Amino acid sequence: MKDFQLYSFSLDALKSLSTLSPHLCIITNQSGISRGLIEKDELDKIHSYLIGKIKQENMEISGLYVCTDLPGIGSTRRKPQSGMFFEAEKDLSIKLNQCLMIGDSVSDIEAGNRLDMDTMLVLTGRGQETLKKISDKCVSFTVKNVYEGAKTLLNSKN
DSSP: OTTOOOOTTHHHHHHHHHTTOSOOEEEEEOTHHHHTSSOHHHHHHHHHHHHHHHHHTTOOOSEEEEEOOOTTSOOSSSTTSSHHHHHHHHHHTOOGGGOEEEESSHHHHHHHHHTTOEEEEESTTTHHHHHHHSOGGGOSEEESSHHHHHHHHHHHHO
16 A cells, blocks of 8 residues: 555545546556566555545445456456456446546557547546557547546536
């Protein structure tokens, strides 16, 4: 947990996003477990901490989907593949093409595009690096951070 840091604006952003959708999901690649960089129980602590913070703000995460597979092994769950998204679709009775994929990696944007989802590239984390690798034509929104993205979405609904 010592290396985990929640951006100061993250919870406010999630609050705003939760007014636009009944479901907030986390879909994450975590090959660091398979690589031996982090123990599964340490990742579980991070997720428990994050979900606890979200609950303190009277919000819920509808689903947490984690793939620990290494890249290049042909996993159907590892983003940009669609496995974890199909799990969420089934579990939550949602239509993926009516969802928004928010992320900072090429695999996040590719996954969203494969499923005909709107996509939002946040320029925090790996976002700046990702922006150099992809065409801005394949991203629905490019924003400074998730808070700015939430404001953009709220403004577009008004």
